[in-house]
Amino acid sequence: MTTVSDAYRALVAAGELKPDADQERAAHALDRFAADLGRTRKGFLSRLFGRETPAPCGVYMWGGVGRGKSMLMDLAYEAIPASPKRRAHFHAFMLEVHMRLKALRDQGAEDPLIRAAEEIASEARFLAFDEMQVTNTADAMIMGRLFTALIDEGVGIITTSNRPPADLYKDGLNRELFLPFIRLIEAQMKVIELDGPTDYRLDRMKGLDLWHVPNGPEATEKLSEAFFRLTDHEVRREEVPSMELDVGAGRSLHVPKALKGVAVFSFKRLCGQPRGAADYLAIAQNFHTVIIVGIPVMGPEMRNEAARFVTLIDALYEHRVKLLASADAEPSGLYPAGDGSFEFERTVSRLEEMQSRDYLEAGHGQAEDQ
Numbered sequence: 001m002t003t004v005s006d007a008y009r010a011l012v013a014a015g016e017l018k019p020d021a022d023q024e025r026a027a028h029a030l031d032r033f034a035a036d037l038g039r040t041r042k043g044f045l046s047r048l049f050g051r052e053t054p055a056p057c058g059v060y061m062w063g064g065v066g067r068g069k070s071m072l073m074d075l076a077y078e079a080i081p082a083s084p085k086r087r088a089h090f091h092a093f094m095l096e097v098h099m100r101l102k103a104l105r106d107q108g109a110e111d112p113l114i115r116a117a118e119e120i121a122s123e124a125r126f127l128a129f130d131e132m133q134v135t136n137t138a139d140a141m142i143m144g145r146l147f148t149a150l151i152d153e154g155v156g157i158i159t160t161s162n163r164p165p166a167d168l169y170k171d172g173l174n175r176e177l178f179l180p181f182i183r184l185i186e187a188q189m190k191v192i193e194l195d196g197p198t199d200y201r202l203d204r205m206k207g208l209d210l211w212h213v214p215n216g217p218e219a220t221e222k223l224s225e226a227f228f229r230l231t232d233h234e235v236r237r238e239e240v241p242s243m244e245l246d247v248g249a250g251r252s253l254h255v256p257k258a259l260k261g262v263a264v265f266s267f268k269r270l271c272g273q274p275r276g277a278a279d280y281l282a283i284a285q286n287f288h289t290v291i292i293v294g295i296p297v298m299g300p301e302m303r304n305e306a307a308r309f310v311t312l313i314d315a316l317y318e319h320r321v322k323l324l325a326s327a328d329a330e331p332s333g334l335y336p337a338g339d340g341s342f343e344f345e346r347t348v349s350r351l352e353e354m355q356s357r358d359y360l361e362a363g364h365g366q367a368e369d370q
Contacts, residue, residue: 004027008023131161140178168182202360242255247282289324300339321364
């Protein structure tokens with residue numbers, strides 16, 4: 001059987017990857033995870049009832065974008081022979097969990113959450129999640145019990161995240177109720193940081209046009225190709241997951257496409273509707289790359305849309321979010337006249353800087369942290 005380490009070393013030998021001590025350490029951890037999947041021991045709930053269950057185990061890989069987390073998960077998913085197994089985007093999985101819970105409540109189940117965990121465990125011995133991030137209270141409130149039950153059922157879990165466990169749901173509402181989940185990760189999963197010298201995301205962006213003029217089918221197709229290149233997404237396009245992004249105060253923002261830290265929006269959705277700084281801050285914090293389609297030339301009658309666009313670009317710029325877009329003009333021609341056109345010149349300058357190599361090489365985060 002080919003191990004994760006074998007597959008990783010083959011890629012390095014072929015020149016597809018550069019040697020990286022963090023990645024090699026993660027590959028060894030994934031090999032140990034694969035070995036643990038066949039063992040049994042008494043789990044957390046098992047100790048209460050004195051029964052044996054398959055050994056709970058898992059690997060949590062975190063680090064900046066482009067450091068190879070998803071690549072290593074791909075290698076593990078292919079190499080580990082556990083059956084049945086399942087790979088899912090984390091947000092899509094949690095939406096499914098909520099649907100299961102509703103159905104079980106409607107059926108009068110005594111403890112819907114435990115029943116849902118049992119159902120999931122019967123369908124997958126091994127779960128692989130892309131992009132574990134917690135952005136809404138509904139998910140945060142159930143994750144501790146859900147994943148405790150999954151691990152106790154013997155489900156092996158590999159997940160990737162841009163954040164260390166302690167930073168999940170940071171500053172979230174009622175976060176103290178989420179802390180048991182963080183303790184669960186730290187106790188039951190091997191936590192591996194990936195912070196190697198090579199940014200493979202930046203390599204994927206090389207050669208991509210970031211600003212497409214004019215709007216139209218050709219620009220849309222180019223941005224679609226960029227999305228699939230940046231996310232390594234190979235399945236049918238209609239299967240690209242969407243998500244509801246929690247923007248605070250009980251509100252959410254629908255993200256039509258969201259995968260591996262890359263989000264796709266229309267200008268109309270972001271700036272043609274009443275939105276504020278909190279919406280744009282949530283986007284900037286949760287996505288390292290944003291694709292915007294359909295940016296028009298804005299006249300005086302679109303001063304509100306122009307003002308929202310300024311606030312949006314400020315948030316993306318300050319968090320070093322990478323931007324790809326289609327528009328009816330170059331940045332300097334987007335808002336030639338109208339209230340706030342003088343202030344818009346700063347936005348033009350930022351849009352031009354956001355296409356520079358120095359900006360693209362900066363890590364995702366607040367400007368003062370760079």
